[in-house]
Amino acid sequence: MSEHEEIESRRRFLKLAAGTAVVAAVIGSGLPRTARAQDLPHVAETDPTAKALGYVEDAATTKDAKHQVGDACSSCQFYSGGASGYGPCQIFPGKAVNAKGWCVSYSRKS
Numbered sequence: 001m002s003e004h005e006e007i008e009s010r011r012r013f014l015k016l017a018a019g020t021a022v023v024a025a026v027i028g029s030g031l032p033r034t035a036r037a038q039d040l041p042h043v044a045e046t047d048p049t050a051k052a053l054g055y056v057e058d059a060a061t062t063k064d065a066k067h068q069v070g071d072a073c074s075s076c077q078f079y080s081g082g083a084s085g086y087g088p089c090q091i092f093p094g095k096a097v098n099a100k101g102w103c104v105s106y107s108r109k110s
């Protein structure tokens with residue numbers, strides 16, 4: 001192998017190694033985050049914090065006077081999940097709330 005071929009071979013190896021590192025970093029940072037959000041335990045209405053905040057799984061069932069028609073976790077600034085199902089809420093760290101839920105800490109996303 002000539003010196004030129006050896007240098008080209010090293011360049012190809014370094015490019016491949018760099019590309020592999022980028023792919024590993026993307027997979028390492030993206031997939032576990034998604035998996036974690038889906039795996040969060042759901043907030044129960046019987047949870048002491050949930051009770052104190054009047055959290056309900058279905059906003060339509062609350063009798064709290066602060067609730068306005070249409071308000072639900074999915075439109076709250078503390079919610080970071082999808083429009084349906086469950087997602088993380090900053091008020092309940094490490095747990096997920098129902099997108100259709102509601103509590104007295106509700107604050108509409110701006």
Ligand code: SF4
Binds near residue numbers: 055076077097
């Ligand atoms: S703070 Fe917002 S997202 Fe969290 S439970 Fe209350 S209404 Fe739902």
